[in-house]
Amino acid sequence: MSRTVAPVNTSLLDKAVAIGPGYLTDLLSLIQQPKRFVASRVSRDPVPIRDALAFLAISFALSWVVKMSFLRSAPWLEVLPDAAFVLMEVLTYGAAICLAWRVVRGRAELQKIFVIHFYYSGVFLLLMVVWFMLLMGVIKSFDPVFYKAMLEALYGGTFPSFLQENTVRASQSPAAMPTALIVIVGFSAALAWIFAGWGAYRDLNGLSKFRSAIAAIVFMALWIPISAVTFFIANAGVK
Numbered sequence: 001m002s003r004t005v006a007p008v009n010t011s012l013l014d015k016a017v018a019i020g021p022g023y024l025t026d027l028l029s030l031i032q033q034p035k036r037f038v039a040s041r042v043s044r045d046p047v048p049i050r051d052a053l054a055f056l057a058i059s060f061a062l063s064w065v066v067k068m069s070f071l072r073s074a075p076w077l078e079v080l081p082d083a084a085f086v087l088m089e090v091l092t093y094g095a096a097i098c099l100a101w102r103v104v105r106g107r108a109e110l111q112k113i114f115v116i117h118f119y120y121s122g123v124f125l126l127l128m129v130v131w132f133m134l135l136m137g138v139i140k141s142f143d144p145v146f147y148k149a150m151l152e153a154l155y156g157g158t159f160p161s162f163l164q165e166n167t168v169r170a171s172q173s174p175a176a177m178p179t180a181l182i183v184i185v186g187f188s189a190a191l192a193w194i195f196a197g198w199g200a201y202r203d204l205n206g207l208s209k210f211r212s213a214i215a216a217i218v219f220m221a222l223w224i225p226i227s228a229v230t231f232f233i234a235n236a237g238v239k
Helices: 010-032 034-042 050-068 077-105 112-141 146-157 159-165 169-170 176-205 207-238
Strands: none
Touching: 010 034, 010 050, 010 112, 034 112, 034 176, 050 077, 050 112, 077 159, 077 176, 077 207, 112 146, 112 176, 146 159, 146 169, 159 207
16 A cells, blocks of 8 residues: 655745855854944844844754753753753843943843844854863863763762862863863953954944943843853753
């Protein structure tokens, strides 16, 4: 008995294929010239909030696939909770940015601020997961015993206490020097990119560099407790 094969929805496939080149172009432009890229987007009418969200969603999907090898349970059981957590995290940091600019009397439209924030967050999702995988790969290559113990602490939700108890061990590890180099280079590159991208918020609000610096300080003051809270929430979800 013959079976009838369900027809493939070619329109969906065409859309999926079309997303790739456009996304890569946007990603490269954002990495190279973040301020210019988002300035061109927020100047459009209407403001492309959906495009910014789509960029963020694709970035999340790619970052999630890259780190999939670290998952211990079925992927489909973790993707939705991870997506909800990332969305909550992005929105919280976005609210902190809006508040920081309001403190210095910025009057930019919130929708435009979030367009910039969604694009920047998409880039950060990818950069952070690549940075994490590079660190883990270096540690695994130079010190597999310490790598295994560290993974167990990560999966067990005891990573902070593990670091406290193994500070000397970590400093004497063969992976200490290359890991420190990756951290320094990665942090310096991220800081330079953030500095370049922050100017887009200043231009959008039409404020001076002095007020922009104050807004950055306010945001950093908010970033610390937000990061602590999100870390504990993420740690509570570790299985």
